Amino acid sequence: MTIIDLAKVIPWIPAAAAVFCGFAAVNDRLKNAAGWVCVASIFTAFALTVGIFSSAVGDLSGGKADHAVAPAHDATIALVADTDDSHDDHAHGDGHDKPKPGLVSHTVDVFPWIRVAGLTADVAFFIDPLTIVMMLVITGVGGLIALYANGYMAHDEGRARFFMGVSLFVCAMLLLVMADNLLLLYLGWEGVGLCSYLLIGHYFKHDVAVAAAKKAFIVNRIGDLGFALGIFLIYAELGSVRFDDILPLAKEMVEGTREIPPNLVFAPYLLMLGAFGKSAQLPLYVWLPDAMAGPTPVSALVHAATMVTAGVYLIARMTPVFQLSPGSLELVAIVGGITALYAATIAMSCNDLKGVFAYSTVSQLGYMFMGVALLSVGGVFHLVTHAFFKALLFLTAGSVMHALAGSLDIRTMSGMGRRMPVTKWLMFCGCLALSGFPFTAGFFSKDLILGDAIAKGLVGPEYWWATVAGILGLAAAFLTAFYTFRLWFHVFSGPERFVMGRGHGDEKRQPISDLEAAMIDVAEEEAHEIEAHGGHHATEPHEMPLWPMNLPLFFLAFGAIAGGFLLHKVGPHYIDAMLYRSTQFMAAPDAPHTYLLGIDAHTAVAVISGILAVSGVLLAMLLFAINRGLGQALGAAFRPIGYVFEHGYFVDNAYHRLIYVPLRYTGYVLAAFDQLVIDWAVRLIGLVPVGAGLTIRKSQSGHLQGYGIFMVAGIAVLAAVVFIYALR
Amino acid sequence: MIDPALPSLLPALAVSLSDAALGHFQATAAILFCLGLIGFVTRRNLIVMFLCTEMMFQGVAVSLIAFSVYHGNVTGQTFVIFVLTIAAAEAALALGLVVMLFRRRRTLDAEAWAQLHD
Numbered sequence: 001m002t003i004i005d006l007a008k009v010i011p012w013i014p015a016a017a018a019v020f021c022g023f024a025a026v027n028d029r030l031k032n033a034a035g036w037v038c039v040a041s042i043f044t045a046f047a048l049t050v051g052i053f054s055s056a057v058g059d060l061s062g063g064k065a066d067h068a069v070a071p072a073h074d075a076t077i078a079l080v081a082d083t084d085d086s087h088d089d090h091a092h093g094d095g096h097d098k099p100k101p102g103l104v105s106h107t108v109d110v111f112p113w114i115r116v117a118g119l120t121a122d123v124a125f126f127i128d129p130l131t132i133v134m135m136l137v138i139t140g141v142g143g144l145i146a147l148y149a150n151g152y153m154a155h156d157e158g159r160a161r162f163f164m165g166v167s168l169f170v171c172a173m174l175l176l177v178m179a180d181n182l183l184l185l186y187l188g189w190e191g192v193g194l195c196s197y198l199l200i201g202h203y204f205k206h207d208v209a210v211a212a213a214k215k216a217f218i219v220n221r222i223g224d225l226g227f228a229l230g231i232f233l234i235y236a237e238l239g240s241v242r243f244d245d246i247l248p249l250a251k252e253m254v255e256g257t258r259e260i261p262p263n264l265v266f267a268p269y270l271l272m273l274g275a276f277g278k279s280a281q282l283p284l285y286v287w288l289p290d291a292m293a294g295p296t297p298v299s300a301l302v303h304a305a306t307m308v309t310a311g312v313y314l315i316a317r318m319t320p321v322f323q324l325s326p327g328s329l330e331l332v333a334i335v336g337g338i339t340a341l342y343a344a345t346i347a348m349s350c351n352d353l354k355g356v357f358a359y360s361t362v363s364q365l366g367y368m369f370m371g372v373a374l375l376s377v378g379g380v381f382h383l384v385t386h387a388f389f390k391a392l393l394f395l396t397a398g399s400v401m402h403a404l405a406g407s408l409d410i411r412t413m414s415g416m417g418r419r420m421p422v423t424k425w426l427m428f429c430g431c432l433a434l435s436g437f438p439f440t441a442g443f444f445s446k447d448l449i450l451g452d453a454i455a456k457g458l459v460g461p462e463y464w465w466a467t468v469a470g471i472l473g474l475a476a477a478f479l480t481a482f483y484t485f486r487l488w489f490h491v492f493s494g495p496e497r498f499v500m501g502r503g504h505g506d507e508k509r510q511p512i513s514d515l516e517a518a519m520i521d522v523a524e525e526e527a528h529e530i531e532a533h534g535g536h537h538a539t540e541p542h543e544m545p546l547w548p549m550n551l552p553l554f555f556l557a558f559g560a561i562a563g564g565f566l567l568h569k570v571g572p573h574y575i576d577a578m579l580y581r582s583t584q585f586m587a588a589p590d591a592p593h594t595y596l597l598g599i600d601a602h603t604a605v606a607v608i609s610g611i612l613a614v615s616g617v618l619l620a621m622l623l624f625a626i627n628r629g630l631g632q633a634l635g636a637a638f639r640p641i642g643y644v645f646e647h648g649y650f651v652d653n654a655y656h657r658l659i660y661v662p663l664r665y666t667g668y669v670l671a672a673f674d675q676l677v678i679d680w681a682v683r684l685i686g687l688v689p690v691g692a693g694l695t696i697r698k699s700q701s702g703h704l705q706g707y708g709i710f711m712v713a714g715i716a717v718l719a720a721v722v723f724i725y726a727l728r
Numbered sequence: 729m730i731d732p733a734l735p736s737l738l739p740a741l742a743v744s745l746s747d748a749a750l751g752h753f754q755a756t757a758a759i760l761f762c763l764g765l766i767g768f769v770t771r772r773n774l775i776v777m778f779l780c781t782e783m784m785f786q787g788v789a790v791s792l793i794a795f796s797v798y799h800g801n802v803t804g805q806t807f808v809i810f811v812l813t814i815a816a817a818e819a820a821l822a823l824g825l826v827v828m829l830f831r832r833r834r835t836l837d838a839e840a841w842a843q844l845h846d
Contacts, residue, residue: 705770
């Protein structure tokens with residue numbers, strides 16, 4: 001029993017909490033304990049993960065020599081070595097110059113699961129640096145969100161049900177990232193989909209929540225079909241679903257020492273479909289913005305710690321397989337770039353507080369896909385930093401929404417900073433990180449991706465796709481800074497003005513859209529819960545209590561501001577060094593050093609995107625804080641474009657027209673055929689025995705003699721038949 | 729499954745029937761059956777009707793035994809013994825039912841129950 005074996009129990013702790021919460025949901029005395037059990041279970045899992053992490057990291061401070069050669073099944077696995085390397089400021093560059101660090105992974109068997117005719121899929125955990133990073137994010141950020149949710153949901157009738165969903169969500173996500181084979185990963189993948197359905201549909205009395213939950217489930221199902229087919233194909237071509245088998249085989253194929261099965265090149269495209277569905281990329285992103293119909297902590301959980309990161313993880317884990325197929329990583333990078341820009345433009349003219357953040361998630365996920373596709377550590381690094389600042393943004397947005405009794409339209413908000421100073425500055429930290437303001441967490445991770453993109457593009461014309469993705473990303477970076485601070489200045493600066501949600505005031509404001517109108521209903525229900533909590537009927541915005549709501553936000557804010565610097569610049573480049581030792585980079589070629597405008601490409605891109613971010617912030621400040629009249633004038637001038645953006649390029653409408661409506665009318669035709677043709681045929685057949693019965697009924701007279709005569713007649717007929725045949 | 733050795737263990741049937749004798753036996757059986765049938769159809773007293781069905785049974789039994797002896801095969805006789813056994817059990821049941829019916833309507837007329845039809 002070594003510390004790595006602790007991994008055996010980690011996913012089952014939240015699972016046990018989920019069972020407890022399930023019982024608590026039907027028992028009033030246990031109901032209040034459910035939230036705390038959920039939080040405790042997630043933090044226990046976090047503590048165990050930290051234990052594994054620290055044992056795996058080994059001696060960090062001592063600058064000890066190389067752990068890289070540690071055998072895979074050694075109890076301690078060295079994740080970070082080469083600690084004594086001097087590193088210059090462009091950290092990403094020097095990682096490539098060194099010989100590639102050794103791979104470390106450790107398999108922990110739990111119990112045999114499926115062993116049928118050559119297919120082995122056990123419940124076993126594959127622990128490598130990528131897994132540990134994911135586990136830390138899921139349990140750490142997830143735990144903080146759950147803690148906040150304890151205050152947020154304190155007076156919800158269904159809070160035990162809610163915390164059951166949260167625990168199960170964390171359990172499924174842990175299974176997903178820890179799985180040692182694709183089947184177990186798929187189990188977690190579907191579990192995550194189920195939990196998102198349950199949590200998004202938490203307010204199941206509202207049609208919009210139910211519709212959003214179904215939408216999330218169905219859109220995910222489309223992607224999952226691709227993923228399932230991808231697993232089948234990989235099993236058919238490689239004969240195994242275990243990472244221990246697949247990834248080394250893929251590595252040999254990439255290096256050319258083994259022949260590639262011809263059909264295997266389709267596998268990455270199928271896996272990609274699953275990843276795009278789960279991680280809300282074009283064209284399957286439509287469910288994520290609607291997912292805010294759930295309680296706000298669910299949005300934070302779905303957008304930050306769990307669910308959407310699954311697709312990024314899948315591609316990171318299967319990178320060697322993706323490298324087999326020419327064009328697949330290129331496609332991922334381009335789709336990521338387009339999604340990043342596309343969602344940023346929508347977020348720019350979105351007037352819904354949570355909607356802006358929802359589209360920003362889609363946009364940031366685009367960066368992550370770009371990162372994993374470019375074989376850059378930035379992809380997973382951005383996932384980590386994004387988890388911090390996006391959880392922070394959603395939770396502070398939840399606080400604002402509560403304070404305003406469910407109002408979501410940022411056009412009606414202004415100067416909220418005086419009422420909610422703590423929330424104001426917490427959200428400011430999140431906004432800085434999201435906009436990639438220099439030296440915040442989002443800056444380091446995003447620029448690592450963009451730098452790798454541009455640097456790769458400079459290698460040669462065959463890397464045009466990296467350049468395209470990089471330029472799309474840079475454009476999106478500017479827009480991100482702009483729309484983030486548009487929201488922040490709109491809400492927190494300027495003269496104080498606010499409209500309480502419809503639950504309170506007499507001000508009945510016109511909702512932006514049907515969706516928003518319905519969202520407001522849901523939001524008001526949420527708001528009522530918080531007020532009941534305070535015991536007074538709030539008519540004015542107020543700050544959230546420190547415990548348990550604002551306290552976890554400070555940790556998130558710390559991560560959002562300092563996380564990138566600590567992980568990336570301090571010490572032995574933890575995140576880079578760790579991730580280079582995961583299977584993600586086992587077959588990655590060394591990237592050559594490139595120069596842009598005479599300086600190192602990474603540094604140049606960092607400067608450019610820093611300037612873009614700052615100018616985006618300043619522009620937002622000019623238009624939405626200093627001179628609002630100018631902002632409104634400009635907004636009116638660009639109204640037609642804004643209209644297109646605001647409606648999400650009418651993609652939802654197009655899906656409605658092209659898929660929903662035709663399917664529905666086909667359904668009508670088939671239903672009519674069913675009712676008119678098939679039903680009537682069956683009814684006619686049914687009429688035959690009815691008619692026969694009506695005819696024969698008369699013979700049942702009730703006279704015993706009558707029956708006797710019938711019997712005699714029967715015998716006579718039989719006898720006659722026998723005689724006729726006998727005499728012939 | 730009949731054991732093939734079984735027939736040899738049984739004593740051979742002592743008597744055998746001529747064709748003419750068989751004809752007589754069959755005629756007797758037919759007359760018994762027809763008498764019972766006519767009685768069943770024409771009489772309305774439940775007990776008499778029941779007796780008539782018994783008479784039909786006996787007609788069939790005679791016919792079976794006659795064929796059995798004629799063919800030198802015990803199956804028919806065995807069958808008749810079963811039929812008689814069951815007829816006895818059924819007689820007890822049927823007479824009990826008749827008593828019950830009588831108690832309800834104070835009459836043995838079968839027509840009293842005619843409204844039990846469909």
